[in-house]
Amino acid sequence: xxxxxxxxxxxxxxxxxxxxxxxxxxxxxxxxxxxxxxxxxxxxxxxxxxxxxxxxxxxxxxxxxxxxxxxxxxxxxxxxxxxxxxxxxxxxxxxxxxxxxxxxxxxxxxxxxxxxxxxxxxxxxxxxxxxxxxxxxxxxxxxxxxxxxxxxxxxxxxxxxxxxxxxxxxxxxxxxxxxxxxxxxxxxxxxxxxxxxxxxxxxxxxxxxxxxxxxxxxxxxxxxxxxxxxxxxxxxxxxxxxxxxxxxxxxxxxxxxxxxxxxxxxxxxxxxxxxxxxxxxxxxxxxxxxxxxxxxxxxxxxxxxxxxxxxxxxxxxxxxxxxxxxxxxxxxxxxxxx
Amino acid sequence: xxxxxxxxxxxxxxxxxxxxxxxxxxxxxxxxxxxxxxxxxxxxxxxxxxxxxxxxxxxxxxxxxxxxxxxxxxxxxxxxxxxxxxxxxxxxxxxxxxxxxxxxxxxxxxxxxxxxxxxxxxxxxxxxxxxxxxxxxxxxxxxxxxxxxxxxxxxxxxxxxxxxxxxxxxxxxxxxxxxxxxxxxxxxxxxxxxxxxxxxxxxxxxxxxxxxxxxxxxxxxxxxxxxxxxxxxxxxxxxxxxxxxxxxxxxxxxxxxxxxxxxxxxxxxxxxxxxxxxxxxxxxxxxxxxxxxxxxxxxxxxxxxxxxxxxxxxxxxxxxxxxxxxxxxxxxxxxxxx
Numbered sequence: 001x002x003x004x005x006x007x008x009x010x011x012x013x014x015x016x017x018x019x020x021x022x023x024x025x026x027x028x029x030x031x032x033x034x035x036x037x038x039x040x041x042x043x044x045x046x047x048x049x050x051x052x053x054x055x056x057x058x059x060x061x062x063x064x065x066x067x068x069x070x071x072x073x074x075x076x077x078x079x080x081x082x083x084x085x086x087x088x089x090x091x092x093x094x095x096x097x098x099x100x101x102x103x104x105x106x107x108x109x110x111x112x113x114x115x116x117x118x119x120x121x122x123x124x125x126x127x128x129x130x131x132x133x134x135x136x137x138x139x140x141x142x143x144x145x146x147x148x149x150x151x152x153x154x155x156x157x158x159x160x161x162x163x164x165x166x167x168x169x170x171x172x173x174x175x176x177x178x179x180x181x182x183x184x185x186x187x188x189x190x191x192x193x194x195x196x197x198x199x200x201x202x203x204x205x206x207x208x209x210x211x212x213x214x215x216x217x218x219x220x221x222x223x224x225x226x227x228x229x230x231x232x233x234x235x236x237x238x239x240x241x242x243x244x245x246x247x248x249x250x251x252x253x254x255x256x257x258x259x260x261x262x263x264x265x266x267x268x269x270x271x272x273x274x275x276x277x278x279x280x281x282x283x284x285x286x287x288x289x290x291x292x293x294x295x296x297x298x299x300x301x302x303x304x305x306x307x308x309x310x311x312x313x314x315x316x317x318x319x320x321x322x323x324x325x326x327x328x329x330x331x332x333x334x335x336x337x338x
Numbered sequence: 339x340x341x342x343x344x345x346x347x348x349x350x351x352x353x354x355x356x357x358x359x360x361x362x363x364x365x366x367x368x369x370x371x372x373x374x375x376x377x378x379x380x381x382x383x384x385x386x387x388x389x390x391x392x393x394x395x396x397x398x399x400x401x402x403x404x405x406x407x408x409x410x411x412x413x414x415x416x417x418x419x420x421x422x423x424x425x426x427x428x429x430x431x432x433x434x435x436x437x438x439x440x441x442x443x444x445x446x447x448x449x450x451x452x453x454x455x456x457x458x459x460x461x462x463x464x465x466x467x468x469x470x471x472x473x474x475x476x477x478x479x480x481x482x483x484x485x486x487x488x489x490x491x492x493x494x495x496x497x498x499x500x501x502x503x504x505x506x507x508x509x510x511x512x513x514x515x516x517x518x519x520x521x522x523x524x525x526x527x528x529x530x531x532x533x534x535x536x537x538x539x540x541x542x543x544x545x546x547x548x549x550x551x552x553x554x555x556x557x558x559x560x561x562x563x564x565x566x567x568x569x570x571x572x573x574x575x576x577x578x579x580x581x582x583x584x585x586x587x588x589x590x591x592x593x594x595x596x597x598x599x600x601x602x603x604x605x606x607x608x609x610x611x612x613x614x615x616x617x618x619x620x621x622x623x624x625x626x627x628x629x630x631x632x633x634x635x636x637x638x639x640x641x642x643x644x645x646x647x648x649x650x651x652x653x654x655x656x657x658x659x660x661x662x663x664x665x666x667x668x669x670x671x672x673x674x675x676x
Contacts, residue, residue: 266601
């Protein structure tokens, strides 16, 4: 079977991978599609070389079908279409206080362990979610990032009729926008990339570049002076972090989705003055996966439009190089079928 | 009647004040005691000279009795002991979304309007809370800062058995500590002032100086590796703001009580990684006042021990100068009785 190994030094090599028979409590999957995520790009950049074990198969946004069933596994048949929630939390301890999805010794599959950029992937069954047969496997490869968005919107407790600002309209920002709008919110997007602004507009969103638009003033105007109910910070920009508090109404909520490797300045006076609230959000819980599957299967969101490219496993070095140099790429899928 | 006017330039002048008959919906109070608060010190320093109208009577942490009752006011008798919740929210608009206590056009009485550093104070009746006759008027002057603490602890949703760190043990930090402990939390205090550390210890708290103690490591040890459930940031220190995230368990909460005039650095990576939550907290709502009155009247907390000095209205310039130069002062009360 085909497997593409990350070798370090911005290089992937296609090799014959080992088909691993599922042990007790495991299933072996035929991988259909794997999406390339920002985390995979971090790996490609070498930023996670201490965490991955070179050579390693990476990748975690996948769809596939059950190929083989390990001892004691019930409820699955050969051919069942599935997605994987790539969180191995078996090292959870009471110190994690029940927050399994972000437990201290969490293994993120596809980074800390072997991933899905291969034709066959053997995983613990507790990570596997069945998907309805009506949900095609290409779209299903978006369930993982869609579950991130469902988690973020749930953490933000977005309600129908609320005014929501999403800062940063990459794939996660777009999915957050779509899910928040699906919940009935009015969603406004702040983005500096002209292509992404146009893309957001093509999906019916109000989108603008904060560099040439006073978004805070506009938001207040559109809300009879209040400001936004919720801001999703998905950009990772220092300027966004400092300015986001200006966008919010009294008791407004910020959901922090972006990863800031270094400390950045926040306007704490605004947090005090308006009693703002900030919620860190990371990955997803099982219910977010179920919600994402339900939304994807319902065809309520134009998820296919986010898929800008589909490639095979054969030339991943070139594919990553292309994604890395193209500021306009949204979601690239890798067809992993052998 | 006696009234002490803030004149600017770190000066107060005692004058004969005007006894103002209460209009419709107002009551006139005989002020018993007024506590001096950090905000009053800001005024003294000239930092709020654009907001106060010099010469002005300031002060807002008060207790007193009803002296005169305006037209249409029901439920009060002459002599009824009361405290005032000094928030005039009559300019509230729908843009404030029901958060009356921090509405955009809030007038903070004693800063934006005349305060209680005088023998007679005429106020809107909706700001007045009756207190039980068993609650002495000195202790009752602490109801206002105690209501701040009740608000903070409520915002932090502190539960019995939780591990709480309070950073900064001035009067508000001490009251937050007392209220959190009253709710059943284990409270640990971080403070740099040796006198305040000793004072906290004398009230039975674990207290230490973060400059010579690894509080984060200690907190993890005491919580079987988790970290603190809640941190109250009451110090206003940049170092505290940057380091507070290290103290917390997964999904830990921070209640931001301190006022940071300038943006400061926060470790947003920790917010993401542990899904931390930050809640801005400002003043109080009516229910916090009722809670504070209930707690004060119950005698469950050693509130009297926070009162380090009682002076009269006669020499406020000297009193403020003294408070300003004494890092060990907790709460100074002014006896305003004529």
